[in-house]
Amino acid sequence: MSEKIARFLADNHLESPCLVVDLDVIADSYRALRLALPDVEIHYAVKANPAQEVLSLLVGLGSSFDAASRYEIDQCLAAGADPARISYGNTIKKACDIAHAHDLGVRLFAFDSESELDKLAENAPGARVFCRILVSEVGAHWPLSGKFGCEPAMARDLMVRARALGLEAYGAAFHVGSQQVDPRQWEMAIGRTARLFSALAESGIEPRMVNLGGGFPVRYRAEVPEIGVFAETIKAAMRKHFGNRPPEMIIEPGRWLTAPAGVIQSEVVLVARKSRDDDRRWVYLDVGKFGGLAETVGEAIQYPIRPARRGNAAGAVIIAGPTCDGADVLYENAGYRLPMDLRSGDRVHILNTGAYTASYSSVGFNGFPPLKAYYV
Amino acid sequence: MSEKIARFLADNHLESPCLVVDLDVIADSYRALRLALPDVEIHYAVKANPAQEVLSLLVGLGSSFDAASRYEIDQCLAAGADPARISYGNTIKKACDIAHAHDLGVRLFAFDSESELDKLAENAPGARVFCRILVSEVGAHWPLSGKFGCEPAMARDLMVRARALGLEAYGAAFHVGSQQVDPRQWEMAIGRTARLFSALAESGIEPRMVNLGGGFPVRYRAEVPEIGVFAETIKAAMRKHFGNRPPEMIIEPGRWLTAPAGVIQSEVVLVARKSRDDDRRWVYLDVGKFGGLAETVGEAIQYPIRPARRGNAAGAVIIAGPTCDGADVLYENAGYRLPMDLRSGDRVHILNTGAYTASYSSVGFNGFPPLKAYYV
Numbered sequence: 001m002s003e004k005i006a007r008f009l010a011d012n013h014l015e016s017p018c019l020v021v022d023l024d025v026i027a028d029s030y031r032a033l034r035l036a037l038p039d040v041e042i043h044y045a046v047k048a049n050p051a052q053e054v055l056s057l058l059v060g061l062g063s064s065f066d067a068a069s070r071y072e073i074d075q076c077l078a079a080g081a082d083p084a085r086i087s088y089g090n091t092i093k094k095a096c097d098i099a100h101a102h103d104l105g106v107r108l109f110a111f112d113s114e115s116e117l118d119k120l121a122e123n124a125p126g127a128r129v130f131c132r133i134l135v136s137e138v139g140a141h142w143p144l145s146g147k148f149g150c151e152p153a154m155a156r157d158l159m160v161r162a163r164a165l166g167l168e169a170y171g172a173a174f175h176v177g178s179q180q181v182d183p184r185q186w187e188m189a190i191g192r193t194a195r196l197f198s199a200l201a202e203s204g205i206e207p208r209m210v211n212l213g214g215g216f217p218v219r220y221r222a223e224v225p226e227i228g229v230f231a232e233t234i235k236a237a238m239r240k241h242f243g244n245r246p247p248e249m250i251i252e253p254g255r256w257l258t259a260p261a262g263v264i265q266s267e268v269v270l271v272a273r274k275s276r277d278d279d280r281r282w283v284y285l286d287v288g289k290f291g292g293l294a295e296t297v298g299e300a301i302q303y304p305i306r307p308a309r310r311g312n313a314a315g316a317v318i319i320a321g322p323t324c325d326g327a328d329v330l331y332e333n334a335g336y337r338l339p340m341d342l343r344s345g346d347r348v349h350i351l352n353t354g355a356y357t358a359s360y361s362s363v364g365f366n367g368f369p370p371l372k373a374y375y376v
Numbered sequence: 377m378s379e380k381i382a383r384f385l386a387d388n389h390l391e392s393p394c395l396v397v398d399l400d401v402i403a404d405s406y407r408a409l410r411l412a413l414p415d416v417e418i419h420y421a422v423k424a425n426p427a428q429e430v431l432s433l434l435v436g437l438g439s440s441f442d443a444a445s446r447y448e449i450d451q452c453l454a455a456g457a458d459p460a461r462i463s464y465g466n467t468i469k470k471a472c473d474i475a476h477a478h479d480l481g482v483r484l485f486a487f488d489s490e491s492e493l494d495k496l497a498e499n500a501p502g503a504r505v506f507c508r509i510l511v512s513e514v515g516a517h518w519p520l521s522g523k524f525g526c527e528p529a530m531a532r533d534l535m536v537r538a539r540a541l542g543l544e545a546y547g548a549a550f551h552v553g554s555q556q557v558d559p560r561q562w563e564m565a566i567g568r569t570a571r572l573f574s575a576l577a578e579s580g581i582e583p584r585m586v587n588l589g590g591g592f593p594v595r596y597r598a599e600v601p602e603i604g605v606f607a608e609t610i611k612a613a614m615r616k617h618f619g620n621r622p623p624e625m626i627i628e629p630g631r632w633l634t635a636p637a638g639v640i641q642s643e644v645v646l647v648a649r650k651s652r653d654d655d656r657r658w659v660y661l662d663v664g665k666f667g668g669l670a671e672t673v674g675e676a677i678q679y680p681i682r683p684a685r686r687g688n689a690a691g692a693v694i695i696a697g698p699t700c701d702g703a704d705v706l707y708e709n710a711g712y713r714l715p716m717d718l719r720s721g722d723r724v725h726i727l728n729t730g731a732y733t734a735s736y737s738s739v740g741f742n743g744f745p746p747l748k749a750y751y752v
Contacts, residue, residue, distance in 0.1 A: 047742045047743070068700040068743060069699075069743040071742075072743035089700065090699075092660040092698050093645065093646075095721065112650075115719065115720055142702070144701075144702030145702040145703070145705055146650065147658070147702050147704070148702075150648070150649075150650050150651060153652065154652055157652075269468050269469065270468045271489075272488065272490075272526070273489070273526075274522065274527060274530070275529065276527075276529065284468040286470065290670075294738075297673065297703065320468075320523055323444060324423055324444040324465065324466050324524070325520075326520030326524075326553070326554070327518070328523070329523055343491065345471065358739075359739065360741050362670075362735065362739070363735065363737050363746045366444040366445050366447075366466075367422070367426060367443070367444060367448035370739045
């Protein structure tokens with residue numbers, strides 16, 4: 001945890017649970033990413049953390065934005081973003097939301113189907129559109145499960161159709177899955193995109209842009225490769241597949257920029273055993289799946305959890321949230337261990353929780369209020 | 377869908393998505409349950425649907441309440457409930473929340489561990505407490521996964537300890553799992569509870585109450601036994617195991633009372649195929665896992681989904697929500713079929729969605745606002 005967060009927690013008696021985000025960490029990450037990929041335009045994936053403080057910071061640093069909904073577009077504009085720097089990256093949009101975005105000056109839209117193209121042609125005439133293609137997601141800890149993208153053969157037909165509809169057939173996009181730890185997935189996806197571009201050239205279409213998506217992994221409990229490894233892989237793959245005339249490039253980092261900046265402070269509500277000879281304790285926290293830790297579904301994202309006070313020897317635990325819902329168990333099989341003398345009222349810190357937490361909170365499941373967040 | 381809901385939807389041009397709940401349906405269900413189990417006190421499980429309209433209705437009908445948090449207790453009191461008719465049924469409570477409830481006049485508390493008993497003795501001195509025991513949940517479509525309850529041998533020790541701490545060792549509770557379709561699970565759990573009571577009698581403790589929990593199933597896509605079948609099973613099991621001197625009985629229905637009263641009206645945002653020879657269409661709705669349909673995780677709860685306009689022949693579909701999250705796929709393997717001519721802008725009705733929906737909504741994941749609800 002950053003010194004600034006540690007000081008903020010020490011100086012303020014905050015009600016538990018809460019999320020504290022260090023904006024300096026986000027700024028440092030943004031600058032590091034710029035250095036690693038100087039020729040790539042960064043479109044921050046707003047959904048990872050849509051707080052106004054984060055958006056304003058990134059506007060100031062010169063970032064562009066990837067919005068998942070009309071509401072996120074409104075949030076970006078409220079933070080001072082230029083609509084010409086916002087891409088509407090969701091391939092699933094209502095006609096009225098496309099029109100709303102277009103009215104506001106958004107000019108870059110994702111699609112992956114014929115029906116979406118027709119909506120774009122009608123509600124955002126002349127806009128730049130890019131087609132998302134399906135790629136492998138092997139290695140992603142939070143995969144996208146085939147929900148987005150189409151096969152390249154279909155993408156080619158759709159790009160031809162886009163031009164016929166008066167849209168600018170601007171580029172192609174892929175996403176290798178969130179928390180993707182294998183750099184070769186970008187290499188393969190770039191190859192796939194290059195082959196699509198070649199096929200399009202035969203139809204007289206020369207797309208100008210490749211959207212490399214997001215997915216760069218954060219160090220949760222396990223080590224992951226440094227961002228430089230991904231950057232070098234991407235640069236080499238672009239050189240290999242596109243040669244001396246590379247297209248414009250976009251990336252859409254969300255988790256990678258904001259997750260490391262956040263810490264959730266949580267209180268232990270109860271430590272219990274289910275029988276006299278139970279070898280694992282149940283540790284119940286005051287934050288759980290419905291209070292911001294939705295990405296613990298299937299134990300997919302494994303946050304480092306540290307007791308606030310130094311305890312004695314650690315023992316095996318099952319970690320669960322505070323609701324009366326049986327699905328609100330965070331970690332049962334991931335081998336978490338916490339001090340044997342941990343007890344009700346103790347605090348723990350859940351690290352790297354700056355992304356995909358507060359905005360996932362339920363409005364009030366079991367009556368519990370949404371996760372409160374502080375930006376320092 | 378009830379006539380009242382159909383009329384309300386026809387008369388009002390509501391923004392999509394929205395939930396409409398028919399309060400008459402809840403009242404009818406409440407009365408039917410009273411008739412089926414006249415000797416059992418109904419504690420409505422507030423978490424299923426905590427809307428003030430629902431709570432006020434049930435206060436008027438004479439219901440008691442099962443609260444999962446201090447916030448739900450506040451909501452019950454705001455709706456006019458008598459604190460003496462509220463049980464604080466969550467076995468995981470902060471000390472300050474126990475004190476808050478006790479200050480407000482709540483006198484009945486759940487526990488399943490030594491640590492929780494100590495908190496209760498200190499913060500709710502003299503209160504009535506009941507111990508939740510672990511039971512089988514075979515047959516539950518939304519199981520509680522061992523998160524709550526302890527083994528009966530431990531329960532006996534804890535009840536003895538409760539008395540020693542000056543608490544009233546008032547009863548025992550179990551929960552056979554939510555959407556439990558097998559009536560025999562209650563029979564077995566009642567037998568287990570009776571054996572605990574016998575063991576307690578040897579220690580000079582005679583508990584006065586059995587809390588039979590909730591879990592009564594709702595007809596979603598598949599038929600389930602009528603409530604009468606569960607009621608008769610429970611009555612027979614109580615006679616068999618407790619004879620002529622049955623203890624007081626409590627049930628905690630939530631889903632069964634409110635789910636059938638609700639309909640979500642949703643709009644089709646997109647219908648797409650991923651390749652030219654794709655044999656299943658992807659149907660994207662404007663409501664998904666993060667907008668209220670959290671219980672579709674693992675395709676556990678399968679809501680009936682009906683197109684609003686009569687379509688042509690139905691074909692296989694994958695149904696997904698509107699967010700950019702790959703986890704936001706509702707049904708992929710459950711064999712849903714929708715008309716072949718379904719298209720963007722069409723409306724569908726998602727039935728039996730009056731429970732565990734609106735309160736599960738995220739505060740704004742991907743920017744989408746929480747599910748709006750109307751009570752008619």
